[in-house]
Amino acid sequence: MRGALAPLAVAAVLFAILPMGLSMAGSGYLFRLADVTLIFCILSLSMQLITGVAGLLTLGHAAFYGIGAYTAAILSTRVGLDAGLTIPVAGLVSALFGVLIALPTMRLVSIYFAVATLGLGEMIYVTLLNWVSFTRGPLGIGDIPPLRPFGFDLSSPLGTYFLIAALAVLSLLIVHRIAHSYYGNALRALREDDQCADAMGLPVVRLKIEVFAIATFLAGIAGALWAHTTGYVNPADFRFAESILILAMVVVGGLGSIPGAIVGAALLILLPEALRAIGEVRILAVGLIMFLCILFLPKGLFGEVAALDLVRRQFGAAWRGGSAARPLGWR
């Protein structure tokens, strides 16, 4: 019974308390802030899967987010596709690019992989910026229709919020199930020592490509949500700085920890907004928070060990199952 408590609490906050509070405040700005925070939660969760769990430091995550946003924008403005279709298609296109990029780069380790993803991310940015006939270049694409999937009108602030919250919870579930399974343990083995994992018989390159595909799929979904809720996409939103913002969320929250990714995303979106009175200090605040965290909290605000403890106590059937638990094995 206790196992159901924490998920119920999360659901109650996300689907009852928060929307009720936001509706009572009745402010479009607060709704927008909640939407952006949830979109970045999806992004930081997906990066957590690559960087935190599988240990692949990527510096080009915003590019996949951008591919998702542009796919949704182009499909809905030029083809007139329904938002219920553009969102999954954006995820798939982004995952396709993820696999294409992963195939050559997954043989690289640590710094080299980081820099290769930086280069590929910037390549995607340069393409978005310069392929004017397709992406309208620096002008960006405007007039993206709001969220009306399959005839349901979710374009009101509350409806949009519910859709984004539902998708965020869905990606939380996906990432959680992947990270806290035998599959997730295999990914952690790659992070700790991929040569050793290889020697133990894990298909290292395949695992890396699979996890990259899953994470870029989620990033593409986040991009599509961004495109539909903002109504306008511009290459500058998907630059290196954005990748660093997502990375900072993961690092600040704690590498490898799923609650950490959410805490990090909420902190780095909401804190600069709260500091808005002082001036436009968003990126400066991100840099400072990230630096202080690396220096004083190398494990992050919500470190992996603490997070695993929490999961074991509140969510974990796999650890409690006793002898009748599912058979051991990495999958």
Added chain:
Amino acid sequence: MFDRFDIFFVQQLINGFSVGLVYALVAIGFTLIFGVLNVVNFAHGEIYMIGAYAGLLAIIFLAPPWVALLLLVLAAGIAAGIALERAAFKPFRRFRDEASLKSKAMRESTLLSSLAISIVVRETVEKIFGADMQAIPRAYADAMQEPISLGELAIASGQIAILAAAVVMFASLQWILKRTDIGLCIRAVAANPLGAQYVGVHVDRTVIATFAIGSGMGAVAGLLIGLYQGTIFPAMGFAPGVKAFVAMVMGGLNSIPGAVICAIVLGLAEAVATEFFGQGWADLVAYVFLVLTLVFFPTGLFGAGRERV
């Protein structure tokens, strides 16, 4: 296509060569620091930017003669380099054994900390000076734009200055590394930090010296480019920093001559790409080179390549 090989094209190649020299100037410091610590210093581009801004401040407030200007910027770069080492790299060298000095965690935490420092520095400069381009006063900027004509070709005096600076820096770095005590220490630490410590090399001091030398060179490069282009802006360090990194990876990470050659090749390739595809797409060249190098020559074109990439 051959009708493109006219005088204009040669002119473009010369411009590309000088752009390549700019990358080389940045890459020298970058490679030096990587060679010693085995970590990527993401804040090197910001040192370059600090050099340019220090030069601007010196010109506005002091209007010094050229030699004094160079020395001031060199000093600013050295100070910035030492501060950077203290803030972003020293705290992560708590453990002395070789395993942690070369470990993945150490590399990635310094990568992230230098990245964070670079964001903080860039944003702070942006808050102080504004994000816009700032013009260098004409009296100084014009000296870099005097045309020197060689037959039909025109070369700006700034391009000569950049070439001269690259040659002087490269030569002096080789002299420091091969002929002085501190150079010997640097090479010793680069080869084996623990072994160097056993035979009495002061590793911390050597690392600081490396940062001072590399950053001083980066700052002077920033000043020269700022003067040559006539405008400076807080984000100016990003593009040369990334391209210098590409040159370093192509050159094989530890090889300074390799990085210089690859930087020049990169500059030439960008000039050719600009000629055929336009300015916007030319930015792709560096990234394409980077990915191709990493995929097909993971140890670089000039690297000894013992390490696993």
